[in-house]
Amino acid sequence: MGRPSLPFDSVLIANRGEIAVRIIRTLRELGLRSIVVYHEVDALAPAVALADEAIRITGRTPVAAYLDGDQILTVAKEAKAGALHPGYGFLSENASFARAVEAAGIVFVGPGVDAIELMGDKIRARAFVAKNGFPVAPSAIEEDAPSTFLQRARAIGAPLLVKPSAGGGGKGMRIVRDLDLLEDAVTEARSEGERYFGDGRLYIERFVERPRHIEVQVLGDAMGNVVHLYERECSVQRRFQKIIEETPSPGLTAEERERICATAAGIARAAGYRNAGTVEFIYGGGAFYFLEMNTRLQVEHPVTEMTTGLDLVAEQIKIAAGLPLEFNQAQVTSSGHSIEARLYAEAPDRDFAPTTGKVLALRYPEGDGVRIDSGIAQGQSITTAFDPMLAKIIVHAPSRDEAIVKAREAIANFVFLGCESNAAFLSRILGDDLFKAGAVHTGYLDENPAIATGGADDDAIMRQLLAVAALLTRPVRDAADAVPPLHARLQGWRN
Amino acid sequence: MYHRFDLDGKANGVWLSRLGNGYQLQVEGGWHGAVALAEDRPGQGHLTIDGERVPVAYALDGDVIHIHCGGRAYALHYVDPLAAFARAGDDSGLNVARAPMPGVVVAVKVAPGDEVLAGTVLMVIESMKLETSIRAPQDGIVEKIHVKAGDSFDRDALLATLLQENG
Numbered sequence: 001m002g003r004p005s006l007p008f009d010s011v012l013i014a015n016r017g018e019i020a021v022r023i024i025r026t027l028r029e030l031g032l033r034s035i036v037v038y039h040e041v042d043a044l045a046p047a048v049a050l051a052d053e054a055i056r057i058t059g060r061t062p063v064a065a066y067l068d069g070d071q072i073l074t075v076a077k078e079a080k081a082g083a084l085h086p087g088y089g090f091l092s093e094n095a096s097f098a099r100a101v102e103a104a105g106i107v108f109v110g111p112g113v114d115a116i117e118l119m120g121d122k123i124r125a126r127a128f129v130a131k132n133g134f135p136v137a138p139s140a141i142e143e144d145a146p147s148t149f150l151q152r153a154r155a156i157g158a159p160l161l162v163k164p165s166a167g168g169g170g171k172g173m174r175i176v177r178d179l180d181l182l183e184d185a186v187t188e189a190r191s192e193g194e195r196y197f198g199d200g201r202l203y204i205e206r207f208v209e210r211p212r213h214i215e216v217q218v219l220g221d222a223m224g225n226v227v228h229l230y231e232r233e234c235s236v237q238r239r240f241q242k243i244i245e246e247t248p249s250p251g252l253t254a255e256e257r258e259r260i261c262a263t264a265a266g267i268a269r270a271a272g273y274r275n276a277g278t279v280e281f282i283y284g285g286g287a288f289y290f291l292e293m294n295t296r297l298q299v300e301h302p303v304t305e306m307t308t309g310l311d312l313v314a315e316q317i318k319i320a321a322g323l324p325l326e327f328n329q330a331q332v333t334s335s336g337h338s339i340e341a342r343l344y345a346e347a348p349d350r351d352f353a354p355t356t357g358k359v360l361a362l363r364y365p366e367g368d369g370v371r372i373d374s375g376i377a378q379g380q381s382i383t384t385a386f387d388p389m390l391a392k393i394i395v396h397a398p399s400r401d402e403a404i405v406k407a408r409e410a411i412a413n414f415v416f417l418g419c420e421s422n423a424a425f426l427s428r429i430l431g432d433d434l435f436k437a438g439a440v441h442t443g444y445l446d447e448n449p450a451i452a453t454g455g456a457d458d459d460a461i462m463r464q465l466l467a468v469a470a471l472l473t474r475p476v477r478d479a480a481d482a483v484p485p486l487h488a489r490l491q492g493w494r495n
Numbered sequence: 496m497y498h499r500f501d502l503d504g505k506a507n508g509v510w511l512s513r514l515g516n517g518y519q520l521q522v523e524g525g526w527h528g529a530v531a532l533a534e535d536r537p538g539q540g541h542l543t544i545d546g547e548r549v550p551v552a553y554a555l556d557g558d559v560i561h562i563h564c565g566g567r568a569y570a571l572h573y574v575d576p577l578a579a580f581a582r583a584g585d586d587s588g589l590n591v592a593r594a595p596m597p598g599v600v601v602a603v604k605v606a607p608g609d610e611v612l613a614g615t616v617l618m619v620i621e622s623m624k625l626e627t628s629i630r631a632p633q634d635g636i637v638e639k640i641h642v643k644a645g646d647s648f649d650r651d652a653l654l655a656t657l658l659q660e661n662g
Binding site: 354384411466 | 500502507509511512513518520522530531532538539542552554555556561562563564565566567569570571573575597598599622647649650
């Protein structure tokens with residue numbers, strides 16, 4: 001494949017960690033100069049070593065440095081960056097930053113400002129999707145017409161979720177499974193809304209029992225061509241944080257899959273969407289509803305790359321450069337099964353508390369269909385300054401069963417010492433019968449807390465650990481060497 | 496007296512002794528057998544235990560032995576008997592406040608010499624984007640504050656030490 005002709009020769013990456021490394025890899029393949037910004041706590045990070053140019057930025061906190069759009073834009077201009085890739089998180093969905101980048105004559109690798117603004121406003125986005133005839137969860141908003149509120153809510157049918165309009169964090173929310181109890185729930189929710197938020201207005205929507213989180217990757221170019229790259233299942237979550245993602249979803253029939261993917265492409269087309277984006281749906285009881293659209297590259301994009309053979313970052317760069325998509329929907333194929341597991345610096349058995357340490361040993365698993373996107377390097381400190389994600393383990397195999405086996409092997413062969421991680425937890429999820437059966441939903445980990453704590457290590461492993469520890473510990477070996485073998489052979493010898 | 500290695504808060508006693516040219520491990524209250532560790536390259540090798548060969552990777556960090564074994568990582572703490580004895584008196588009881596999780600100090604609320612009651616807020620820390628109060632574990636006088644606002648610390652770090660009035 002020849003290199004595309006692009007109107008810029010360098011890209012500044014306004015991000016850090018594994019995604020910065022991931023983007024540099026593609027920039028190199030495209031023959032583009034890579035520039036990264038970094039806060040000093042990231043000085044030993046692999047992206048800083050890999051990039052053609054690394055520029056230090058400062059901030060009140062490390063995170064604040066990466067959120068400082070003015071500073072990063074100044075750096076981009078000084079470094080004569082032709083384009084800017086925001087990665088995910090940080091400034092990636094900040095419309096005013098995207099506008100400032102474009103105004104500075106730098107190509108923003110992402111959608112137009114209008115699309116970021118539309119999809120960034122959840123209520124506007126939902127209304128836009130509904131207006132264009134795509135499915136949103138049936139709902140009744142009290143302030144639309146207070147006198148008919150209950151009537152409109154009843155018309156949706158049970159189960160219903162009653163929530164304060166001003167709400168958040170689950171406060172004041174009520175699930176109503178019997179419509180006779182709707183009025184009581186409304187009274188209670190209103191009183192809680194007034195108490196917590198000083199606002200008694202309510203909002204009622206269809207409650208989806210044990211929903212799946214299914215999202216669809218889309219790509220749109222500047223000419224208005226839009227394709228979808230199939231779905232990703234991201235239901236394995238803890239505290240709304242995705243842990244394991246896969247494609248295809250084990251929960252959809254072929255017909256449902258076509259329908260949800262076509263819906264996502266339709267939403268992107270209606271929005272005149274340009275670049276890579278993800279349309280998220282809530283799926284349950286045979287129905288799916290629009291949740292939100294993320295106007296950026298997603299953490300879990302590699303599973304889509306594994307099954308479609310596309311490089312999403314390369315597609316993003318070409319689209320941002322004004323080039324048309326080189327394929328149509330019929331030419332997008334998805335083959336085999338891909339799973340991604342996120343390695344986090346956290347302790348699942350201590351309520352997912354963050355862990356810290358230093359990377360003392362690091363060895364990645366290798367093999368056909370195994371990909372590691374990592375943001376850590378030997379010697380680097382793991383702190384709580386950032387999101388705890390360290391690396392992603394991605395596998396591709398002909399079938400889901402084979403992909404699960406391969407993912408567990410890859411996790412087992414991933415040597416990461418010096419900081420406690422969630423690796424064993426990932427392995428337990430992949431080995432869980434419900435996961436293996438594909439029977440997951442967003443409450444799966446909450447309903448199965450034993451997966452987080454795990455069982456006791458068996459005696460054989462314990463013996464092996466103690467043997468290695470004893471043989472590596474100087475005073476223990478010295479004590480052994482100091483005693484003649486004759487004495488040592490007597491059991492129960494004491495000093 | 497056995498050597499002590501702690502794993503996940505649980506103490507394990509072992510005794511290592513010579514056995515011919517190699518070593519024998521005795522686990523307190525249980526198994527014993529021949530063990531050998533062959534290093535293939537730094538930090539990586541094979542443990543032979545009871546005739547079985549197990550691939551292992553390891554890294555030492557002070558008294559902590561990090562081991563990758565059986566498909567996952569473990570951290571064992573070697574507890575030096577003298578250090579454990581010395582600490583038992585003053586450092587592990589109710590007169591210290593330790594960090595329940597890694598984080599950053601937001602504000603220190605007391606100063607050395609202050610009299611505090613059990614439950615008095617000593618400082619406020621931030622961890623996992625949440626603010627948490629660190630409280631005095633018992634009545635006493637603040638002897639030392641080991642951190643200042645803005646400092647980051649690891650789990651179990653010593654944050655404050657109290658003097659017991661009737662100590």
